[in-house]
Amino acid sequence: xxxxxxxxxxxxxxxxxxxxxxxxxxxxxxxxxxxxxxxxxxxxxxxxxxxxxxxxxxxxxxxxxxxxxxxxxxxxxxxxxxxxxxxxxxxxxxxxxxxxxxxxxxxxxxx
Amino acid sequence: xxxxxxxxxxxxxxxxxxxxxxxxxxxxxxxxxxxxxxxxxxxxxxxxxxxxxxxxxxxxxxxxxxxxxxxxxxxxxxxxxxxxxxxxxxxxxxxxxxxxxxxxxxxxxxxxxxx
Numbered sequence: 001x002x003x004x005x006x007x008x009x010x011x012x013x014x015x016x017x018x019x020x021x022x023x024x025x026x027x028x029x030x031x032x033x034x035x036x037x038x039x040x041x042x043x044x045x046x047x048x049x050x051x052x053x054x055x056x057x058x059x060x061x062x063x064x065x066x067x068x069x070x071x072x073x074x075x076x077x078x079x080x081x082x083x084x085x086x087x088x089x090x091x092x093x094x095x096x097x098x099x100x101x102x103x104x105x106x107x108x109x110x111x
Numbered sequence: 112x113x114x115x116x117x118x119x120x121x122x123x124x125x126x127x128x129x130x131x132x133x134x135x136x137x138x139x140x141x142x143x144x145x146x147x148x149x150x151x152x153x154x155x156x157x158x159x160x161x162x163x164x165x166x167x168x169x170x171x172x173x174x175x176x177x178x179x180x181x182x183x184x185x186x187x188x189x190x191x192x193x194x195x196x197x198x199x200x201x202x203x204x205x206x207x208x209x210x211x212x213x214x215x216x217x218x219x220x221x222x223x224x225x226x
Contacts, residue, residue: 043217044217045113090154099203101154
């Protein structure tokens with residue numbers, strides 16, 4: 001089955017430091033990969049996606065993600081974290097008509 | 112704001128009851144998707160409709176059903192509710208039906224509590 005995995009339940013980072021939220025995907029099929037963010041009591045907000053082409057994808061709110069085919073990874077990054085970035089982040093894969101989500105990673109940015 | 116609207120925001124009901132969740136997609140989007148988010152199952156795809164027709168089914172229980180109307184809004188019907196159906200139900204929409212590169216935009220969700 002085509003799936004994604006988020007190996008970390010929680011990531012803690014200090015404000016101003018770079019952040020990375022990890023995602024790996026299974027090899028089978030085309031890796032159409034997405035990142036969404038969920039703030040408390042809110043829906044999922046689309047951040048960015050990788051379809052093809054440049055391995056570094058830029059998205060909303062200063063986030064970017066690096067697609068690495070050899071490591072089957074699609075890690076979300078931001079050069080300088082903000083307290084307001086604290087939220088639940090989901091990596092997802094679209095294998096057809098549906099999104100398959102990872103388990104989510106809670107990002108905590110401390111002042 | 113994604114442009115996808117869902118009503119109601121909260122729903123509290125009893126076991127055995129039936130509820131209807133409503134979703135209006137973004138203007139111009141023909142596809143509607145329903146997802147369930149629960150603590151034990153995470154985010155799971157339930158069902159997709161495209162321009163009024165069912166297009167894909169995921170882990171949707173037989174007690175659940177959905178439809179998409181001519182004005183493209185969609186309803187998710189949950190019947191014979193059980194405690195385990197308590198969850199956050201999301202609707203998402205996208206422009207096209209099949210291309211997996213299409214971005215799905217999510218509504219704010221309906222939180223269902225079954226007592």
